Amino acid sequence: MSGLSLTSPGTAPNGPTVADAGERDLVRRVRQRAGAPPPFVPIGIGDDAAVVEPMRGMLDVVTTDVLVEGVHFRRDWTEPRAIGAKAVTVNFSDLAAMGARPRVVTLSLVLPAALPLADFDALIDGVAAECAAAGASLVGGNIARSPGPLVIDVTAIGAANRRRILRRTGGRAGDGLYLTGAVGGAAAGLAILESGAERGALNAESLACVARYEGPVARLRCGRMVAARRAASACMDLSDGLADAVRQIAEASGTGAEIDSTAIPVQPGAASWLARGGADPIDAALTGGEDYELLFAVPPRRRKAFLAAIRHVGNLPVAKVGTLTRDPAITLMRAGVATTLNSGFSHF
Amino acid sequence: MSGLSLTSPGTAPNGPTVADAGERDLVRRVRQRAGAPPPFVPIGIGDDAAVVEPMRGMLDVVTTDVLVEGVHFRRDWTEPRAIGAKAVTVNFSDLAAMGARPRVVTLSLVLPAALPLADFDALIDGVAAECAAAGASLVGGNIARSPGPLVIDVTAIGAANRRRILRRTGGRAGDGLYLTGAVGGAAAGLAILESGAERGALNAESLACVARYEGPVARLRCGRMVAARRAASACMDLSDGLADAVRQIAEASGTGAEIDSTAIPVQPGAASWLARGGADPIDAALTGGEDYELLFAVPPRRRKAFLAAIRHVGNLPVAKVGTLTRDPAITLMRAGVATTLNSGFSHF
Numbered sequence: 055m056s057g058l059s060l061t062s063p064g065t066a067p068n069g070p071t072v073a074d075a076g077e078r079d080l081v082r083r084v085r086q087r088a089g090a091p092p093p094f095v096p097i098g099i100g101d102d103a104a105v106v107e108p109m110r111g112m113l114d115v116v117t118t119d120v121l122v123e124g125v126h127f128r129r130d131w132t133e134p135r136a137i138g139a140k141a142v143t144v145n146f147s148d149l150a151a152m153g154a155r156p157r158v159v160t161l162s163l164v165l166p167a168a169l170p171l172a173d174f175d176a177l178i179d180g181v182a183a184e185c186a187a188a189g190a191s192l193v194g195g196n197i198a199r200s201p202g203p204l205v206i207d208v209t210a211i212g213a214a215n216r217r218r219i220l221r222r223t224g225g226r227a228g229d230g231l232y233l234t235g236a237v238g239g240a241a242a243g244l245a246i247l248e249s250g251a252e253r254g255a256l257n258a259e260s261l262a263c264v265a266r267y268e269g270p271v272a273r274l275r276c277g278r279m280v281a282a283r284r285a286a287s288a289c290m291d292l293s294d295g296l297a298d299a300v301r302q303i304a305e306a307s308g309t310g311a312e313i314d315s316t317a318i319p320v321q322p323g324a325a326s327w328l329a330r331g332g333a334d335p336i337d338a339a340l341t342g343g344e345d346y347e348l349l350f351a352v353p354p355r356r357r358k359a360f361l362a363a364i365r366h367v368g369n370l371p372v373a374k375v376g377t378l379t380r381d382p383a384i385t386l387m388r389a390g391v392a393t394t395l396n397s398g399f400s401h402f
Numbered sequence: 403m404s405g406l407s408l409t410s411p412g413t414a415p416n417g418p419t420v421a422d423a424g425e426r427d428l429v430r431r432v433r434q435r436a437g438a439p440p441p442f443v444p445i446g447i448g449d450d451a452a453v454v455e456p457m458r459g460m461l462d463v464v465t466t467d468v469l470v471e472g473v474h475f476r477r478d479w480t481e482p483r484a485i486g487a488k489a490v491t492v493n494f495s496d497l498a499a500m501g502a503r504p505r506v507v508t509l510s511l512v513l514p515a516a517l518p519l520a521d522f523d524a525l526i527d528g529v530a531a532e533c534a535a536a537g538a539s540l541v542g543g544n545i546a547r548s549p550g551p552l553v554i555d556v557t558a559i560g561a562a563n564r565r566r567i568l569r570r571t572g573g574r575a576g577d578g579l580y581l582t583g584a585v586g587g588a589a590a591g592l593a594i595l596e597s598g599a600e601r602g603a604l605n606a607e608s609l610a611c612v613a614r615y616e617g618p619v620a621r622l623r624c625g626r627m628v629a630a631r632r633a634a635s636a637c638m639d640l641s642d643g644l645a646d647a648v649r650q651i652a653e654a655s656g657t658g659a660e661i662d663s664t665a666i667p668v669q670p671g672a673a674s675w676l677a678r679g680g681a682d683p684i685d686a687a688l689t690g691g692e693d694y695e696l697l698f699a700v701p702p703r704r705r706k707a708f709l710a711a712i713r714h715v716g717n718l719p720v721a722k723v724g725t726l727t728r729d730p731a732i733t734l735m736r737a738g739v740a741t742t743l744n745s746g747f748s749h750f
Contacts (some may be wrong), residue, residue, distance in 0.1 A: 058693050059594040062595040065687050085552065094463070096564075097565075097567070097569065100498040100639055100654075101461045101500070101570050101571075101638075101654075102465065102496040102497075102500050102570070102639060103464055103465035103496045103499075103570055104463070104465070105461050105462070105464075105500070105562070105567060106462040106463075106464055107461055107462075107465050107564075108456035108461070108462055113444070113453050113454065113456070114452075114453070114455075114507065114559070115451045116451055116452045116454060116460065116508060116541065116542060116557075116559065117450065117451035117508075117542065118508040118510045118543050118544045118555075118557060119510075120512060120544055120546050120555070120566055121512050122547070122548060122549070123549075125546060125548070125549060126552075135413065148451045149450075149451060149452040151451075152450050152453070153450050154451065158467040159468075160464060160465075160557055162466045162467075162468050162510075164468060164470055164553055164555075169426075174623045175507055190529070193464065194464060194465065194657070195464060195613065196466045196467050196468055196555075197464050198470050198473060198474070199406060199470070199473050200469075200473070200550070200551070201412070201470070201473060201550065201551055202472075202548070202550020202551050203549055205547070206554055207468070207510045207512075207544075207555040209464075209466060209508055209510075209557040211464065211559075212451075213461070214453070216444075216455075219445070219453060221449055222449050222450070223449075247500040253527050274597065290449075290450055291450060306448075316588055353637060358596055
């Protein structure tokens with residue numbers, strides 16, 4: 055995963071475009087970059103459909119997520135390789151939240167005719183590298199023309215043990231809410247890009263925020279470890295922010311939740327960017343999307359097993375940020391005062 | 403499947419839009435229309451990912467295809483319900499070409515904010531109806547905002563017996579090339595819509611061409627029947643036209659092909675529309691895309707088994723349009739003269 059580079063993104067506009075290459079050559083380029091399919095994929099790219107051998111005794115876990123130019127990324131901000139990788143990561147994060155292992159990926163590309171061929175290649179390199187890093191295989195897809203933005207739609211299929219799947223619905227009042235990593239980094243990274251700041255002028259913490267926004271990491275090993283030990287009653291990933299995840303787990307589980315503002319780990323260097331324009335940095339960290347951390351509900355009697363699973367992942371901090379409650383309200387405790395947790399984020 | 407209507411498509415522009423509804427309500431509407439998931443889908447719409455029980459002893463067959471506004475459809479031409487249905491059909495056609503049975507579908511929607519909510523509902527109704535008609539289930543997806551065109555990306559997963567899968571690669575010199583149904587109808591339908599002709603002024607044959615373009619049928623039963631009897635050595639669907647399919651099967655099989663122009667079944671009423679602008683109607687029927695018929699390569703000794711499988715489908719004409727050849731050229735025989743078959747179609 056490239057994640058971040060100090061060079062200016064994109065390539066010279068004078069090279070060949072995807073329209074110059076034509077569809078057959080583009081498919082050939084994808085096939086080349088996808089590499090040979092593994093033994094469990096008897097038919098990969100190049101036929102009407104891909105054929106995949108299910109994993110014996112396991113269930114298929116299927117998710118779809120899209121990146122749209124101008125909504126989820128800008129080509130003048132982010133390198134095509136990082137865009138391609140992130141299009142896969144956001145799907146793997148959903149698989150991580152179910153405790154599933156990624157196996158195969160399909161890629162649907164809607165391409166502006168003027169997209170430089172070098173950017174196309176780099177984008178596919180990012181997709182392929184992200185797949186390979188997770189042990190998954192790019193097995194098929196589709197290429198169509200766009201009269202507007204570049205659209206990268208990915209479907210990922212993973213495998214999970216039927217008795218170990220993590221759902222949103224299993225939480226109970228009294229379960230602790232545990233968060234991996236830190237929040238606010240991606241929102242700060244986006245604020246930095248929006249500010250027009252030169253990357254060369256940013257300090258290491260600010261660059262790490264940009265890297266978090268451009269190159270998030272799916273917590274695949276963590277999701278699998280916790281699922282394998284049945285150490286959580288519910289789980290979801292933070293695509294739309296911590297506040298949204300808390301509300302969704304609580305609603306799906308038929309509980310309320312109470313979050314402690316002092317327990318929320320905010321990514322180093324993010325607070326000052328989140329506070330720009332007068333926003334409260336904790337509010338911004340709670341509602342900022344795209345950190346792709348995992349939020350777990352953990353029954354008190356599974357706390358030790360949960361922490362053992364996390365230790366097994368290695369070097370991944372977790373913080374207890376709150377508790378599921380019998381009271382259906384979703385509250386944020388700040389300096390001893392309970393306020394309603396505002397989930398803020400909406401795509402429309 | 404609505405396919406065709408004599409009323410003007412779309413709805414009044416004054417009703418609520420998808421932006422008024424918001425993402426959560428849109429997901430609720432999809433969930434409502436998708437209906438309860440079948441027993442083999444323990445987790446459907448509403449969690450981080452869907453969970454699907456693979457069919458015992460069968461392989462997963464996975465395909466992705468997209469419809470893009472302004473490229474594949476126009477909202478001022480075609481009703482949203484037909485657009486939604488077709489987005490599913492084009493995927494099921496790929497499964498048909500592999501001999502697979504559709505089981506689950508995911509739907510990724512990229513929506514302009516001004517899309518009327520009634521059109522959104524109708525589009526989902528079309529998706530759900532097309533899934534239901536094939537015994538498949540809409541199990542998940544994603545909704546994002548579009549700064550440009552409406553994009554409908556579908557991934558379909560089917561099941562196929564590992565020893566009965568139809569590929570493009572199995573053809574041999576001497577195999578007959580058999581085509582289901584007729585070609586040219588969809589291209590004629592598109593020409594009719596492009597001409598601006600009033601639907602009320604069209605005759606039944608012309609309306610049938612428009613219906614073919616707007617509401618194609620995936621030859622699922624045919625693909626499965628032929629696969630079950632191992633009656634074909636290769637198969638592919640006609641998304642990009644007959645000439646393209648002939649070339650792809652021949653190239654994948656390491657053969658050439660010879661097509662007989664007099665054997666090509668052109669949809670009734672299509673020829674006069676295809677000939678507009680001075681084109682040769684047979685050339686136009688050969689290169690026109692989107693008929694979604696199936697092209698089979700059939701070894702001479704399997705001819706009877708193939709025709710028995712087709713009879714079993716009921717009321718589906720097939721025509722022998724040519725033969726795979728040892729000579730690698732792809733030729734079209736016209737009035738005794740061999741010419742190179744031009745595949746014409748390209749997305750870029």
